[in-house]
Amino acid sequence: MSEGFIELDNATLCYARSETPAVVDISLTVPSGGSVALVGPSGCGKSSVLRLIAGLETATGGRVTVGGAAPGASRGAVGVAFQKSTMLDWRTVLDNVLLPLEVVSGPTGFRARRAEYRQRALALLERLGLGEYAHRYPWEMSGGMQQRASLCRALIHEPDLLLLDEPFAALDAFTREDLWGLVQSIWRERRPTTVLVTHDLREAVYLADTVYVFSKGPGRIVHREDIALPRPRTVEGTFDADFVEYVQRLRGHIVEVRETVETRNTEEPAHG
Amino acid sequence: MADWMLNRRVLPWLVTLGAFLMWEGVVRTFQIKTFILPAPSLVATTLVAQWEPILQHSLQTLMTTLVGLALAIGFGVLLGLAVGASEKIYAGLYPLMVAFNSIPKVALVPILVIWFGIGTVPAILTAFLISFFPIVVNIATGLATVEPELNDLMRSLGANRLTVLRKVGLPRTLPYFFAALKVAVTLAFVGSVISETVAANAGVGYMMMVAGSRFEVPLVFAGLVVVGAMGIVLYQAFEWLERRLTFWAVRG
Numbered sequence: 001m002s003e004g005f006i007e008l009d010n011a012t013l014c015y016a017r018s019e020t021p022a023v024v025d026i027s028l029t030v031p032s033g034g035s036v037a038l039v040g041p042s043g044c045g046k047s048s049v050l051r052l053i054a055g056l057e058t059a060t061g062g063r064v065t066v067g068g069a070a071p072g073a074s075r076g077a078v079g080v081a082f083q084k085s086t087m088l089d090w091r092t093v094l095d096n097v098l099l100p101l102e103v104v105s106g107p108t109g110f111r112a113r114r115a116e117y118r119q120r121a122l123a124l125l126e127r128l129g130l131g132e133y134a135h136r137y138p139w140e141m142s143g144g145m146q147q148r149a150s151l152c153r154a155l156i157h158e159p160d161l162l163l164l165d166e167p168f169a170a171l172d173a174f175t176r177e178d179l180w181g182l183v184q185s186i187w188r189e190r191r192p193t194t195v196l197v198t199h200d201l202r203e204a205v206y207l208a209d210t211v212y213v214f215s216k217g218p219g220r221i222v223h224r225e226d227i228a229l230p231r232p233r234t235v236e237g238t239f240d241a242d243f244v245e246y247v248q249r250l251r252g253h254i255v256e257v258r259e260t261v262e263t264r265n266t267e268e269p270a271h272g
Numbered sequence: 273m274a275d276w277m278l279n280r281r282v283l284p285w286l287v288t289l290g291a292f293l294m295w296e297g298v299v300r301t302f303q304i305k306t307f308i309l310p311a312p313s314l315v316a317t318t319l320v321a322q323w324e325p326i327l328q329h330s331l332q333t334l335m336t337t338l339v340g341l342a343l344a345i346g347f348g349v350l351l352g353l354a355v356g357a358s359e360k361i362y363a364g365l366y367p368l369m370v371a372f373n374s375i376p377k378v379a380l381v382p383i384l385v386i387w388f389g390i391g392t393v394p395a396i397l398t399a400f401l402i403s404f405f406p407i408v409v410n411i412a413t414g415l416a417t418v419e420p421e422l423n424d425l426m427r428s429l430g431a432n433r434l435t436v437l438r439k440v441g442l443p444r445t446l447p448y449f450f451a452a453l454k455v456a457v458t459l460a461f462v463g464s465v466i467s468e469t470v471a472a473n474a475g476v477g478y479m480m481m482v483a484g485s486r487f488e489v490p491l492v493f494a495g496l497v498v499v500g501a502m503g504i505v506l507y508q509a510f511e512w513l514e515r516r517l518t519f520w521a522v523r524g
Contacts, residue, residue, distance in 0.1 A: 055427075056424055074430075082425075157429075
């Protein structure tokens with residue numbers, strides 16, 4: 001595949017109930033197995049781009065393709081994790097993680113391979129440090145643990161596309177850094193094409209090959225930064241001069257975006 | 273004994289016993305006449321002495337109530353799913369349902385009698401009509417309040433609407449369903465007994481009506497006690513089921 005796995009070509013999204021579009025003229029390409037991060041002020045439409053790629057919304061203008069087809073066309077090709085872990089409280093952690101396999105292989109297909117799938121889920125839970133929680137319920141775990149389980153659920157069906165919508169935003173700094181390391185190592189192993197939406201510039205630089213900076217909504221891409229840091233990246237490395245320089249540069253772009261907005265729109269303070 | 277054991281097992285009996293004792297005391301102290309307010313001891317002896325007809329009428333009432341409730345569950349769940357799943361159905365149907373629920377069901381009994389005659393059918397239908405509304409409302413609320421992220425998750429996996437309903441909608445709605453059921457079961461008794469009081473030839477309501485017209489007031493009160501007891505038993509049964517099936521919603 002010489003072309004990008006994800007291709008957005010002047011994509012615009014305007015929600016049915018809103019007059020102003022959420023995002024305008026988004027063009028970006030993510031190569032197969034690549035990792036990009038979308039950053040920008042709150043309400044800039046980063047998540048809307050993610051929804052376009054996931055096939056949850058259809059572009060009202062321009063074109064979006066994933067793997068050469070319309071997004072969401074092939075079943076089970078996407079793994080998603082949100083800021084809220086959105087665990088199903090009535091299922092054990094293991095059964096939560098098995099959910100995508102149930103949906104993707106259908107009832108009969110799932111029953112036929114149940115033992116194999118369970119093994120796979122248990123191994124993945126073990127890998128993310130949740131081995132002993134497999135048979136507990138999500139609400140018995142801390143937020144960080146739930147987010148780990150949510151990552152397991154996003155990865156269990158080995159999707160080609162991994163979409164992360166601020167999955168670590170509600171976690172404490174140390175847990176967050178642990179999970180960066182985990183996501184990076186799994187990404188390096190399986191190479192799902194990854195799109196990360198985040199407020200955290202260190203997180204973006206740590207995890208992504210390319211970072212896109214969005215303007216305040218309606219969102220446009222105002223800057224693209226290729227991160228030429230060697231992998232694997234480490235938490236210690238985030239304090240190195242070249243890493244900090246990337247973060248500073250991205251920060252500069254976001255500050256600029258926020259200032260142009262706040263002169264225009266003073267009643268809603270931007271944060272992030 | 274642990275505190276919760278005391279609360280759950282002993283307190284209900286103590287309070288009930290205390291209430292009966294107070295009632296007995298009031299009747300004896302003020303020498304209230306039996307045809308105005310019989311003492312609970314007299315109600316108890318009546319229950320024992322006339323256990324055969326009381327049992328027969330109680331079983332009839334239990335049957336009409338349970339059949340009515342079953343209809344309400346079946347119909348209420350289906351309608352609740354429709355109302356909760358579709359904004360169009362919600363918008364179109366809700367005002368009509370609210371209007372219908374505001375009608376006192378006792379006013380419908382004569383109409384039911386014209387259609388179906390005196391007897392079991394009006395009692396079943398009254399129990400059904402009075403108890404289905406809370407089920408509809410709760411099922412609809414449960415479905416409508418599913419977190420949007422859960423729907424997004426399922427849709428991103430390529431799940432169709434039926435799968436989303438089965439894997440997320442229904443289990444998520446279960447606590448709401450049980451909340452409704454506990455209201456519905458007590459309402460269903462109200463419905464069946466009202467209907468029996470107005471137009472029937474069997475059931476506790478009918479028994480109380482006849483006993484009242486003969487000034488057999490202790491028997492009237494025996495009927496009330498029996499209905500109350502059946503209500504408690506069914507309520508407890510549903511609560512037991514609820515604890516087993518929706519423990520995850522209570523979280524300890």
